[in-house]
Amino acid sequence: MYYYIIVALQVLCFYHCYKNNKEYYWYFIIFFIPLVGCIIYLITQVVNKKDVSIISEEITTIINPTKKIKDLETAVKFSDTFQNKINLADAYSEIKEYNNAILYYEKALDSGFKNDPYTLNKLIKCYYKVGNFDKVIAYSQKINLEKEFQESIYFYGLALEKKAYFKEAEIQLKKLDIRYSNYNERLELSKFLIRRNKNAAAKEVLKEMLQEIKSMSKQNAKRYKAVFMEAEKVTNEL
Structure with missing residues (x-):
């Protein structure tokens, strides 16, 4: 049974290889290393290459998170756009370097997007993580948390408590009691x-x-x- 499955897989790969005019060396890989060769061919040649690229990028980020940061820093130097700064800030936030994330989120806001709600929302979490509760409160009051960013009510409520606004903190935290x-x-x-x-x-x-x-x-x-x-x-x- 196992043998027939391998043969069927080889036939499938050969057919795809022929139909799509793949390089000749694929025929040798599929024939001489049946199972492994077929798997390699399917992953690299049949599966959506965009998906493979995304998976590869995610693996690289896990193994070497600083590479993604360096690439995004280069992108910002080359083109100092709002989106490039947001991408870099997001990457810093992912690895919990919140001060650096704040720096680039704030730079993004300064580039003509002063009241962008999505950036302000990201800053709420970052400022909470570094203990700047005044900023958390200030930015939380600039956007409609209940309508679009309910997850940030948590940081807002706890920040209010830290600043001794206990009544308002309780009101906010109770909104999450669902x-x-x-x-x-x-x-x-x-x-x-x-x-x-x-x-x-x-x-x-x-x-x-x-x-x-x-x-x-x-x-x-x-x-x-x-x-x-x-x-x-x-x-x-x-």
Whole structure:
């Protein structure tokens, strides 16, 4: 059976090779290294080359993240456009170099896109990560978080707490208390309520979360296992 599968795969590759006028050396690779040769041919010649390029780029980024940064820095030097600066800032943000990310996001805003909401939203996370809570609050108030950037309400709420705007912080964090979603954010809401000596309200949030995760499929419950365990721990400590 295995033999016939290999032969069928070879025939398929030979046919594709012939139909698309591929180089002759592919015939030798497919014939003399049957399985491996066919796999190499399919990946490099049949699979969408754009997809292969993307996968290759992602692997290179994982192995050598600084290469992507250097390439994007070169792009900015060659063409100092808004998009090139955003791409470089995004790359810095991906590797958690938030100060550098902030630098290029701000430069992008200065190039005629002062109130671009998507850039401002990215800055909210970066400024939170470096502990600049004043900037988090200022930029959060410039865009409609509820309409387009709900994930940033989390950073906004916690930044408000850091600056002692407790009432407003609670209002913002409670916007994330949506059933069957936002488990990490709701866990943080419960901890915020505990810090504000509102244990009964915190228990209610935790109780709902635990019940929801218990009623999930095994696959989804496994996904939120860490949140479930932390929620149980916080509940038991109350």
